[in-house]
Amino acid sequence: MPNMNPKKTPMPEQEPCIRNKNFEEVSLGYTEDMAKSEAERCLHCKNQPCVKGCPVGVHIPDFLKKITEGDYEGAYHTIKLTNSLPAVCGRVCPQESQCEHNCVRGIKGEPVGIGRLERFAADWHMKHGKDEAEKVTPNGHRVAVVGAGPAGLTCAGDLAALGYSVTVFEALHAAGGVLMYGIPQFRLPKEIVQKEIDALKEKGVKVETDMVIGKVFSVDELFESGFEAIFVGTGAGLPNFMNIPGEGLVGVYSANEFLTRVNLMKAYKPEYDTPIIHPKNVAVVGGGNVAMDAARTALRLGAENVHIVYRRAEEQMPARREEVHHAKEEGVIFDLLCNPLQILGDENGRVGGIECIHMELGEADASGRRRPVPVEGSNFTIPVDCVVMAIGNSPNPLIRSTTEGLEANSHGCIVVKDDTMETTREGVYAAGDAVSGAATVILAMGGGKDAARSIDNYIRSKE
Numbered sequence: 001m002p003n004m005n006p007k008k009t010p011m012p013e014q015e016p017c018i019r020n021k022n023f024e025e026v027s028l029g030y031t032e033d034m035a036k037s038e039a040e041r042c043l044h045c046k047n048q049p050c051v052k053g054c055p056v057g058v059h060i061p062d063f064l065k066k067i068t069e070g071d072y073e074g075a076y077h078t079i080k081l082t083n084s085l086p087a088v089c090g091r092v093c094p095q096e097s098q099c100e101h102n103c104v105r106g107i108k109g110e111p112v113g114i115g116r117l118e119r120f121a122a123d124w125h126m127k128h129g130k131d132e133a134e135k136v137t138p139n140g141h142r143v144a145v146v147g148a149g150p151a152g153l154t155c156a157g158d159l160a161a162l163g164y165s166v167t168v169f170e171a172l173h174a175a176g177g178v179l180m181y182g183i184p185q186f187r188l189p190k191e192i193v194q195k196e197i198d199a200l201k202e203k204g205v206k207v208e209t210d211m212v213i214g215k216v217f218s219v220d221e222l223f224e225s226g227f228e229a230i231f232v233g234t235g236a237g238l239p240n241f242m243n244i245p246g247e248g249l250v251g252v253y254s255a256n257e258f259l260t261r262v263n264l265m266k267a268y269k270p271e272y273d274t275p276i277i278h279p280k281n282v283a284v285v286g287g288g289n290v291a292m293d294a295a296r297t298a299l300r301l302g303a304e305n306v307h308i309v310y311r312r313a314e315e316q317m318p319a320r321r322e323e324v325h326h327a328k329e330e331g332v333i334f335d336l337l338c339n340p341l342q343i344l345g346d347e348n349g350r351v352g353g354i355e356c357i358h359m360e361l362g363e364a365d366a367s368g369r370r371r372p373v374p375v376e377g378s379n380f381t382i383p384v385d386c387v388v389m390a391i392g393n394s395p396n397p398l399i400r401s402t403t404e405g406l407e408a409n410s411h412g413c414i415v416v417k418d419d420t421m422e423t424t425r426e427g428v429y430a431a432g433d434a435v436s437g438a439a440t441v442i443l444a445m446g447g448g449k450d451a452a453r454s455i456d457n458y459i460r461s462k463e
Helices: 032-039 060-068 072-080 086-092 114-128 150-161 190-202 219-224 255-263 289-300 321-330 441-462
Strands: 142-146 165-169 206-208 229-232 252-254 281-285 305-310 333-336 338-345 351-364 370-382 386-389 428-430
Touching: 032 060, 032 114, 060 072, 060 114, 072 086, 072 114, 086 114, 086 190, 086 441, 142 150, 150 165, 150 190, 150 229, 150 441, 190 206, 219 229, 229 441, 252 255, 255 289, 255 386, 281 289, 289 305, 289 321, 289 386, 305 338, 338 370, 351 386, 428 441
Parallel strands: 142 165, 142 229, 165 206, 229 428, 252 386, 281 305, 281 386, 305 333
Antiparallel strands: 338 351, 351 370
């Protein structure tokens, strides 16, 4: 019989007053009893609406059933049929707007905790299971993947499973993309990301780091060296700024730089010689998940006051509700309906404050949200010694500027023809944030899967 409790089984967490001072994972995960109880809430609907809401098509009812039976390893392998990174997705995927959004249990209560159960199955496997690389017969074809983020890793894994010789070229010194440099340790432990990457290497995927394609090799040179198709998954790592006075002061970071120094370069550990300001008073400009990550990271670096400065109202924030909730619990101050005008400096050229103006909501704009307009004469100053700009990113122009025939739109995103992920250059495919602009991990993975399918069709058609 299904468990008809209208609420999800609660997830154990560190207490806010403890976790905001360490970089350990906030959510502690389900026990076996908790996982079974939550999985039993699934009604196993005939039309499986949850699966339709998953960008990579995980067989959700099937893996939930295995959890209820105590077959946790079977649950993990069911997820792996379509998802290359289950431990990652179980932690950072916005299930509330995808699979769980479609769950019928959410009509009269809370949906099944699909993400929590995915994490449970993946974590159980990492502790108790064993990865045995399937023997795949090489098909004699070579594919290059540019970028070792979610899209690139997914595309590489799917192609390797089909017998392709795949080489991933990563610009940074570690594979993982945003999973390594962007999402903080307390949300996504880097050891878990590394295990997922190691599992792909076991399948035969080669990963070459410190390889900036467009500088070390061009796309043309990759083709000349024998690769028959190229996938571009370089993400959107070029930070946006507001172009207001004071953005050149010492103590102003893009969220990308701030989080990369902490996450990838381990600036929070004393044994790592990574330069970063350990601020006392911080303003993070923006309202998305990256802004929440930066604000919560600043607290853990020892900041006494951390402000989120966002020009719209809370209900318009693009950040996940869970991330906003955790930030509030940890003590982040939310200055909503406020917009920065300038960053103020001290006599040493360092950040001394941020001048803002109050906003009010006017008519709806093109996004459908009510547009914020300034309230004249409402200027005020927040005293801070650090400002983090978390207002979005754009794709790096290096690949498209060095590749003939590769078109981009007005936002700098690589143009693909349709859901085949084929670009305007024959043999070149792209997906993820390089195509869509900044989006979610799971959507990038879905694009990587589509591209892998298309690359396989393309190469086989040439045969």
